[in-house]
Amino acid sequence: MAHCQKNNGFHSATVTPDFTVANCLVAGGSLIPQIRTGRVEDENVVHLLRTDFRAMARKDVTQTAEGESSDKWTSILSKLNPIPRFPEFTGPYSVGTVDIEIPASELESPAPAPDNAAEIETIQFRIFYPCDSNATGKRITWLPAPQRDYLSAYIKFLGVGALLAEAASFIPRHLHYTTIPVVENAPILKPQTPNNRWPTMIFSHGLGGSRNAYSQIAGSLASHGVVVFCPEHRDGSAIASVIRVPYQQSRFFARGSKRMVPYTKISHDPTNEVHELRNTQLQIRLWELGLLYEAILNIDEGRKVTNLNKNLPMLEHFSNQLHVHDPGALIFAGHSFGAATVVQFLKSVFYAGRPELEAMKTPLYTPNWESSICRQVTQQNVIILLDMWCFPLTAKSTVPLFNLPLPVYAPADSPSSPLQPPGGNAVLAIESEDFFKWREHLHVTARVLSPDPSAHVVAPSTNTTTPHFFYVKRSAHLNQSDFALLFPWLTRKVLGSSAPGRALRLNLRALLQVLRVNNIPVAGTRSVDLIDNKGRDTKTSTPNGETASLRKGEVCTDDMAILDHEGNAIRDDDTATTDEAVQAWKWINIVVRRKRRKEEGKETEGAVEGVEDTEAHMAGVIEPSDSPAVERKFDFETASVFAAAPEQKLRGTPDDS
Structure with a gap:
């Protein structure tokens, strides 16, 4: 006592x-x-x-x-x-956000619902978008409601232990009061783009994620002029998720009006049963992404939608603001399991109707060829893959899908077509050092990013550009999300990472520049985000083409250094070059990776290439609760992060209902 x-x-x-x-x-x-x-x-x-x-x-x-x-x-x-x-976003625009949950029955699904989706009666997502700098309103808490349930789930995910997690969840915590620097329900800013529509992205979360878990990436992009839709998947991969039962919302008593979808712990042992469970999750995820695109179209077209989140005003201010109708306009991004989801979704949609996919015994997603999503997905969609987790891609039942290239590499409909496939120029893949050093996994990633994933020897291509493939030195798998900023003890002491802000900063720079080189209009990168450039004489191109020294407050509208392959290259011994363009930022050559794999005699048939043999050893990197170091290194700083707030209810405390 x-x-x-x-x-x-x-x-x-x-x-x-x-x-x-x-x-x-x-x-x-x-x-x-x-x-x-x-x-x-x-x-x-x-x-x-x-x-x-x-x-x-x-x-x-x-x-x-x-x-x-x-x-x-x-x-x-x-x-x-x-x-x-969280730090303030660095772009020129203030950021607004809305939280939306729509009954699935109101949306025209491009594909039949999976058999295991009967109780998933809604889709839920958060939008981050540019808003007027004079917009007023409260910030939102990072921890969604009901906070006790989410907090308990996060404590378990981080490896504290079920008993302590349940006890801790009933006491107010500091995490309850952590807010995201956005304005809730602010009107969207009039687009500052040539076509008078904002570039639009879908971002799929990884294991233990949520619609709020990537607020730093999503909010930073919004502050530079991108509208980001962050779905919360109900496949059991989200840290937790609450479904508002549509037909129960008019009840006087709340009991029975909501249904909790808890996080589902699945083994990392490479068995057929585990692959089947992951495929079952992917089926739900892909179905949800198809519904999400339909919801986005409805919102942009000003159609009436039922938002079960009663705290949100009408959505009319989003009408005709989003660049989502032109084929190939939508940007697809994801982290970890979310990146794998994006790959399977784009391939399933783009190659719908192909004989090799129709022959699959259990296809992941079979959209109607005349659906809106099939018109949207073309060779032109930009793809962002943050620390893609490849195990869900390697099931024997989905090998035909694995062997097909990403749509960006598919040939044009006609040699005379004005829009030729962008190839690797429209692909950005960023690895943590955790995943870069996981060599078996790295080789599978290189295969996914190549123009021909079915090939066992990759030769330099003269017909297409190579993908933008980098890794951040001394970074952990969770550095791509908000976790590294919220739980520095975990990434520093348990996962061996340093400078979590740097990883997010480098990610943002690369994201913005890949959008620019694909002619997607975004705001310039501010000098505060360019501090990792080698040397102090950083240069930038000004609008009139002149070169000027980058000073505080100036912006870089063509951040060539961040995508410089040679300047950020790795030697054959995997050490950094002495004249690196950007500190802690390394380019990965997929041709060298595949060639070395062949020389080592480790190239194997099929899609697995040794990943299954090492998946279980990397489980603690993907899910911290599987790391033996978590319990051993749980220390005083851990306790202080979850330390209770004063007994009295603080002003502005979020409702736990």
């Missing part, structure tokens, strides 16, 4: 062994962890918390009572007990 007494204006604490999770007191203007009455079953947590809190009670509080300055005390406590926060 912990006791608190006031001593010279500060609170001091004495600690005994019986306690549960951290609570907070206000001391000198700072929130400090204090132990509450009870017991914790996790012995590692007990030992670490007991050690840290006893040290604080014996040393820090005593020193303060003896005359230590309040500034030093506040500094110590702020490091012990940080409240996670």
